[in-house]
Amino acid sequence: MLHEHHPLVGREIAVREAAPLSIRAVADCARFSLRIDPARIVEASKAFGLSLPERIGDVTVSGDRLAVRLGPDEWYLTAPLAENQAIERDFAKLYATVPHSLVDVGHSEVGIEVEGTAALLALRSGIAFDIEAIPAGTGCRTIFNKAQIVLVREAENRFRIEVWRSFADHVWGILQAVSREIAIDI
Amino acid sequence: MTSYRIPGRGRIDRNKPVRFTFNGASYPGFQGDTLASALLANRVHLVGRSFKYHRPRGILSAGSEEPNALVGTSRGPGRFEPNTRATVLEVFDGLSATSQNHWPSLKWDIGAINDALYMLFSAGFYYKTFMWPKSFWNKVYEPLIRGAAGLGNSPTVPDPDTYASRFAHCDVLVVGAGPAGLAAVLEAGRSGAKIILCDEQAELGGSLLSETDAGIEGLSGWDWLKSAKDELAAMPNVTVLPRTTAIGYYHQNLLGLCQRLTDHLASPLEGAPRERMWKVRARQVVLAQGSIEKPLVFDGNDRPGVMLAGAARSYLNRYGVKVGNRPAVVTSHDSAWLAAFDLAQASAKVAAIVDVRPEVAGHLKQRAAGLGIEVLTGWTVTGTRGRLRVSSVHVNPVSRGGVVGPARTIACDALLMSGGWTPSVHLFSHTKGKLDWNEEGQMFLPGERTEESRCAGAGNGSFGLAAALAEGAAAGAAAAVDAGFKAKAAAYKVDDEVPLTGISCRELPTDRNASKAKAFVDFQNDVTAKDIRLAVREGFKSIEHIKRYTTNGMATDQGKTSNINGLAIASDAVKRPAPAVGLTTFRPPYTPTTFGAFAGYNRGELFEVTRKTPIDAWAEENGAVFEPVSLWRRAWYFPKPGEDMHAAIARECKAVRESLGMFDASTLGKIEIVGPDAAEFLNRMYTNPWSKLGVGRCRYGVLLGEDGFIRDDGVIGRVSSDRFHVTTTTGGAARVLAMMEDYLQTEWPDLKVWLTSTTEQWAVIALQGPNARKLLEPLVDSIDLSEEAFPHMSVGEGRICGAPTRLFRMSFTGERGYEVNVPARYGRAVWEKLYEAGQQFGITPYGTETMHVLRAEKGYIIVGQDTDGTLTPDDAALGWAIGKAKPDFVGKRSLTRPDMLKDDRKQLVGLLTADPNTVLEEGAQIVLDPNQALPMMMVGHVTSSYWSATLGRSIALAVVEGGRAREGETIHVPMPDRTHQARIVGTVFFDPENKRLSA
């Protein structure tokens, strides 16, 4: 088995003092960029085994599968690593009748989870829009400091960042800096 | 030396004494002091020397508008900061401050000779004085000016501090925590709206902190302030940010707030950032910035000990410091009388109140009489005395007809002045909000707004406590309502407030030679009234021109105390009303702001994103030297112990040509193009034809802009009939994808094709050299690598070393080559396995420099190096890549524009220098005749130039006008040391028959 190299593997930041905050690199998963005519969302949902969200910014989850609608014809899909090939096969079957683009981006991205009562504060170090105003269960593409990310608000105090692997160190560095401020409550 | 600190007065914490040093001498102070108040308490008035004339200067103000009292401060090793205003710097135990702009000492400064030579330094002096002789410029004037210019000294080591930034959104942002701001924030806060209140000072309260007379709602001003603070502290929806300056007001209610976090602490916590830049987006903004007192303009108004009357009152009431035992007051405004009264009540002997107005309200005169203060109304001030501190003031009566009578000298140890008050409209002005001239008050006031903002209190020209509270409450309530909340403004009852009035003056009348008067308008830039009049005499009529010629208002204080006085004098000299002369533009930041605060987290390693490939760590462990390529850092070359760059490159090149090299090409941009119309889309985007490209084959593609110039290039592989793997240049990846999306979304939305960036999905390992296939064959599954099945320009999918791979056969070196794409997380492991297996062939990792040399030997271009956005495919010798049968592609029409068909277009050629050891400089200009007169006619430039170890000589690529027709001619490259000759040749230096690609 080949060793897999991951920019943030095993890294974790934990703040317990002032406001609880936990930032960690999350386990790898299968990831796809799905581009398809929004009129064919029903067929695509069937292929993925999860109802794809119908509004830009919405997120749907079922079991370990997750879909974020990033744009009018673009969905970001995640699933357990083991299901990677099955998902590709299911969409390949759909292609004959409903042409679309399913591209494996599983190795492009790194997942970072930011959780705790200080999660919002930590993210406000680099995100320009009002993240307090977006409800749990939504997600979008945006900019964190100088890196493009996909941000999903998984729960009130839990966010997931998906970022291209070569930008992950930068995002992590900013989160580390802001974590120090949160730890010493300044 | 007795202290000027008055027992029982002020808001400093007497239980927390501190010690600090100024110019090496140790002084006591208290927590709550500014450096200015603590120095004054220690009878130190002389704080620095002025910028141009090196005149002794003291403390003018008690706030952020301070132009004079600029000091250097040190907060420990590496933490030196010049030009800190002593009036805002909080003292702490161990603070060390030094004065500026003098040598050898503050008291004896050689530079003060400039003061005697003032006639040389009048308005525009640097435009006039340093004109001739021309030869003096480089050797005399320039170093002289450079040596003398600038305030303070620069820090000598990198700033060791860290800085933070934070975005925030709120319903109402209130700027300023004086009475107007507090009334606003209380109202808005009670509505439940989300509020941020910021104030530049350490303590909330603004003018209330300097005021001991006022009563609000039956409480003393200070008690009311305490109750207001308590109420705010109990509101969870209100964020209070003291020590936070609103530095700029930008589009759509975005304000930059710079928060000072640790500058006031003797021992900040380890890792604590020094400052934080808040970027606040507010639905509604209330600006309650208050007002700034104007100096009076008279000869000697800059002497240490001459200060604004309001500042003297602040020092007394807020800091418990008496600025003099025998102060005199000169004024055109009632407010200075209150300073005199407060000082008299604090046992100072007020020498006199000199008011330029003939008539002054009776109640003021009565109070003065009651305190035994002499009053002179209708008098002017014509001079001061005292070398390092004011010792006396000359005052003269002015008759009704304006005749200045004989002077009288009044001894004093401080001179308090007031020329009235200027509303601080800076932030409002940042929004391009219209400013209206108020003739009666001689001031600009906020007019029509452009943003969701309201101005309240003195900053809106509504002076006095009652007005500030009423207007603040109204603004706070209205802002909350506009933000969608219910609010109603409370009414405040203010006790014992006397209305204050005044007039505005130009430079005061004098009985002396006005041309010799040093009546300062801008203290920081040493601009006098006569400088402004001189500028007008010399033809400058607009305040924007007068400002630049005299430098009035151009110092770091942006003219907070000088703009309006300067305007009044200019308006008089031009003989036009002030609004017609104009007001200079206020620009962010409101007060000087550190670069660190702007940079925030983005310094050091986080200055910019440093993208690293999956193989980067291996390269680092194996001694690679890196170079930046767009945001990536790439392995440049891999020196062995004892090797210099030249030797390393020569070895790497040789290895590729003779056996096998490996190269990390992961940074190449990659785009997956999928859909039934994928080939048609590529037909329209790229110059080449794509429909007939077979599955499993690749082609080199050229991408033009609609203008016909080369934008990008790369190899494109057809993975299946509907799926292409496009590669782009490293720097062009995002740009190319954006360009493709643009055409797809807006010109051809009917095409069924989708684009996805896969740059980071794949790690790419280039294996180049005659032994490449031998290495790969045993390691690759399910791809037949035989020459017949997998010729040059093929692509196949299979597995390598257990990882899935998309394998390309392609070459950027001219040797047999493969590019192994594997999913990124496998990149390093596959690289290591290939490196291990390649040892039998002496496999050699090489970097970008060797890649550049090898490709140049083959004449392969690098877009952005050999092209510059003005080269067509034909110019770049890529005419063969144009699908001539295609009806259209992006840029095709431009290729037949007349300019594109000219014979003298710059064309890419090869150059061989006459001396084979000469490696030309990239960017060097090319001329045909080296003996022509200067400036020479340049016909092109060198785009790529290297030492070729393979050929044992230098090679270069260049663009030359009509270059291809000049093949065989000699051109010249003039350089500072000598002129080089070179012969124009073809662009391919090595293996022109491409035999090695399949060798």
Add this chain to the structure above:
Amino acid sequence: MLLIRCPYCEAERPEVEFVYAGEAHIARPADPSKLTDDEWKSFLFIRSNPRGTHFERWRHQHGCARFFNAVRDTVSDKFVMTYKAGLPRPIETELEEARS
């Protein structure tokens, strides 16, 4: 930093997520080869550059990634409205409505 309403996301987002993309409503000719050199030059290089109301393109690059159109006042920098790519240029009454 401007706030820009993306007509696809139906949300106001900060300017950092967007890139400017030149003047709007300049369609690429269906058959460029039919254009004279002069007509092609105009298509390539000539833009209206008005002082005031400007029809322009933006892309929500770091959001939904869509190109869209906007009307912006080049003096005040304020957006009057944004609308999806492919929609016709708004008429004056629509702009008046958006301004009020």
